[in-house]
Amino acid sequence: MVAILDRVFRDEWGRVLAALIGFLGDFELAEEAAQEAFAVAAARWPREGVPTNPAAWLVTTARRRAIDRIRRDRTLAAKTRLLDVPEAIEDPDPMDQTPFHDERLELVFTCCHPALDTEAQVALTLRTLGGLTTGEIARAFLVPEATMSQRLVRAKRKIKAAGIPFRVPPDHLLPDRLAAVLAVEYLIFNEGYGGRSDLAAEAIRLGRALAELMPDEPEVHGLLALMLLHDSRREARFREGEVVLLADQDRSLWDHEQIAEGRAALDRALALRGHGQYVVQAAIASLHLEEPRDWPQIAALYGELAQLTDSPVVELNRAAAVAETEGPEAGLELLDRLPLSDYRYLHSMRAEMLRRLGRLDEASTEYRHALELMPDAAERRLFERRLASLGVAEPGARSERS
């Protein structure tokens, strides 16, 4: 039973909370009411059984609780949308399971409103749609729980005080606002990709929900595809704590079911004529999973992506693909045009290309340069191994760093 409750809680929290915020017009009140309803469920369901539509039951119960609370506090009532609610709704049958409108989309656009700073957007999205507790979010982002709690409280108060609307933005605002939502989703994913896989899973859950709620937006499917494809290799990316590069990964560790789901999402995005940055990145990720890799096609897509994003990091990846098709000199030539002298992967990539050209001394210098810029221990060890495999003696031995 506890397992069922946990699952319902995870699955339905966002939907239930969204409906309550839509009804009450107040994040804090809605959250309290939702928590109360889940507590009632935890007490009753083991005795009476799980209702056929748990979410509707929870919403109805939470509304009733919220109304009770408001009746006790008239000043609060004056400040909520409840005044407009017809009399009949004030005393619903707790077992009434009328379907309710899914307002998660309104909720996600409100949480990712550009008037909130990005940290607040991320925290609020995880709390409200993901149903993570404040403590869980704090641990995921390595901040004290009190800090995270303050961040959430401030964001919720600002939404109310500043009049951030609870709605799906109108067409003229939608492209920018959807980009903000996707950016939050991808940021959560990338936090998870760096090791905290629960966050990656959470981002994918959000991505699936968004794809269901906005089935006609190619970038929504594109981002979902991108995350699924990246995440499918999670088990293969590390071996005994060491980073394993894609070419050396054990393919039997890849999640092939998830790859298929990712490719299906990519196909949907392409069928919708998507060619935005997430769709292109997903297409590249999909090509990277093929053996042998279609490097000319990958290079062409990186070229397209570079035009969309104007990012030198994308150009760097294009250089790597070009090096595979046209040879390391062509790759080096592209790398040398990039304004990335403090970027560790510029140096590690130059090193790889120089190594292939047999210019081992230069390769060794570049590896050392890259290592100086690497904060992550597992990554450092990977490049230390590459450096050692060159068999080039360290110049100036040990005194150079002192």
Added chain:
Amino acid sequence: MKYMLLIHQGDTPTPRDPEAWGRLSPEEQQSVYQDYKTVTSTPGVTPGEQMGPSDTATTVRVQDGKPLTTDGPFVETKESLDGYLIYEADDLDAAIELAAKIPAARLGGAIEVRPIVEWSQS
């Protein structure tokens, strides 16, 4: 909802600085006037009074019961408030859209949007 839009000119060329203002083309100058007209005549907008330049400001503090004055604005001159308007709008999105139409927002300044606290309902 009611919002106060606080206009900070920052580096925006204005007629108060003829030299900077002169660097705008006549068309650009015309569009600045036109845009302010559009903004102030938007339904829901109550235009603010025109404020004198920030170098005419006097800042007052009270210490030991006595008013203490300093010559100039409270914040740095560059960050000082140069104008304001009140906007009665549906929500923050509408207020942001109006703020984006104020020329200072695109010419080197910024607009701060602040909700006005309303007590009438309680």
